[in-house]
Amino acid sequence: SVIPADQSHRRQGGTCQKTKVAILGAGITGITIAQTLANASVTDFIIVEYKDEIGGRLHHENFGKGPDGKPLLVEYGANWAQGLGKPGGKENPIWTLEKKWNITNTPSNFSAILTYNETGEVDFASEIEEYENAVDRMGAEAGELLADNIQDRTMREGLTHVGWKPSQRDYPQAADAVEWWLYDGEQAYTPEETSLVFNAAVSNFTFLQFSDENNFIVDQRGHNTWLKGEASEFLAANDTRLRLNTVVDRLDYSGEGVVVLNRDGSCIEADYAVTTFSLGVLQQEDVVAFEPALPEWKQVAIESFLIGTYTKIFLQFNETWWPTDTEFFLYADPVQRGWYPIWQSLDKAGFFPGSHALFVTVTERESRRVERMTDAETQAEVMAVLRSMFPDVAVPEPTAFQYPRWGTTPWAYGSFSCWPAGTTLEQHQNLRANVGRLWFAGEHTSASYFGYMQGAWYEGRDVGNRLARLVNGLCGGAALGDGLCGEMVRYEVLHGTTEEDKYNISNGWDGSSFQES
Ligand SMILES: Cc1cc2nc3c(=O)[nH]c(=O)nc-3n(C[C@H](O)[C@H](O)[C@H](O)COP(=O)(O)OP(=O)(O)OC[C@H]3O[C@@H](n4cnc5c(N)ncnc54)[C@H](O)[C@@H]3O)c2cc1C
The missing domain is CATH 3.50.50.60 (FAD/NAD(P)-binding domain)
Structure with missing residues (x-):
């Protein structure tokens, strides 16, 4: 027993x-x-x-060698202070603490991006603009759903409803890549899997309430x-x-x-x-x-x-053979959405100049897949993508290659949470x-x-x-869930939005499912 x-x-x-x-x-x-x-x-x-x-999950590891010959310290977990704050507005408390402890960081410029497909550099910047405009329209609609207590939908439906339909655009693979970068690359899940109302809200709380700035942490103390x-x-x-x-x-x-x-x-x-x-x-x-x-x-x-998985795959080379005048490289795979889509150079002023290092990020299904593969297997896929993005460069093999496996890390089992549709x-x-x-x-x-x-x-x-x-015995007579004192409110029975008497034939419901047989 x-x-x-x-x-x-x-x-x-x-x-x-x-x-x-x-x-x-x-x-x-x-x-x-x-x-x-x-x-x-x-x-x-x-x-x-x-x-x-x-x-x-503020977790780092040593990687390769920095310009000073010591290993480079890279962040496996949280890397950006996101939504810093505007003058006169509310400041993100994390940003306040990063400043208090002099954490070395540098602004990330998401518009410093070049776009690629399997034949090399191809300009699909217009897709980024189109997607961003759609997201603005979608955000306004999500706000109305919340305010009016209208049933939540998936993020996919929210995007479709305002006219963003990647498969119907002139270059669907590019539209997929852009959407992946700006949605999955932030939430670690697809628009199909996640809530319209709550994922629009979480983005607003951070990027509208504070600000849309993201600063990348490069502090070698971690x-x-x-x-x-x-x-x-x-x-x-x-x-x-x-x-x-x-x-x-x-x-x-x-x-x-x-x-x-x-x-x-x-x-x-x-x-x-x-x-x-x-x-x-x-x-x-x-x-x-x-x-x-x-x-x-x-x-x-x-x-x-949901707990998503977000995987940064780090590569270091003997030399920096990629363009040094940009921060991001977005890759549109001809077949598979989310296939090694976003690359970031670390060999830049403010980041790790002279490091000859970059990283590529994958999420969720692709994360689960690479987590089950050996480093050598993943490296072969990653190098094939790089070589198709840069057909005119004799891309050398990396001198260091490394990535975390968050999905099986026994103190985390995943990277960060997300809100599913339908709750x-x-x-x-x-x-x-x-x-x-x-x-x-x-x-x-x-x-x-x-x-x-x-x-x-x-x-x-x-x-x-x-x-x-x-x-301290200060909650005296406070009732359950009363303000900030005492225990938290909970809902032992969660009702849907449909009252039982609405399960009837005029709503297309076969009444017999509720009757005793
Ligand atoms: C890959 C990745 C990228 C991210 N990027 C960003 C970003 O750019 N910006 C951002 O704002 N946020 C980012 N985040 C999210 C951010 O890191 C988390 O929101 C935050 O660190 C979570 O803190 P926490 O204290 O809630 O959880 P945790 O940091 O997970 O703390 C929980 C603690 O419990 C311990 N623990 C677990 N199991 C046990 C056990 N059985 N016994 C004892 N101890 C246990 C763990 O070791 C851990 O220290 C990222 C996270 C990951 C993983």
């Missing part, structure tokens, strides 16, 4: 360490929760982290430097409240608090626990076990939302809501900024504030 986590541990002779709040994960969300608690004088917390450092900086303001060096290299296996919330059982046999008994694990980790069967099993409304929410804000709220003393937070719980660093930061601050008020 299954022995409850805390008992099995006691039988091994251990005792659980007691704390008020167990923060599970030391990414942006976890560190921001701890900081918010510390600011509210709640210092009795423990942070448990799988990796050997703070940062989570992008996680700002987060480590923030942590250093409330954690001492070697602070025992930060447990690195510790994997959470099981969360038992059957009793008064939450028992966190770790793979190394240690355990923590907390008044409250908050998991900041990615949606990918939560969706994995048995990676983290919950005791008792999560309620139906929570499980359905976890199953409903509601209430369903998303169920992703956020606590289950008793077990809380949930992360970029995926952000309704307005999912997929972005700012989503993780805002959710961390919100849950940190709620937990601080609960621990």
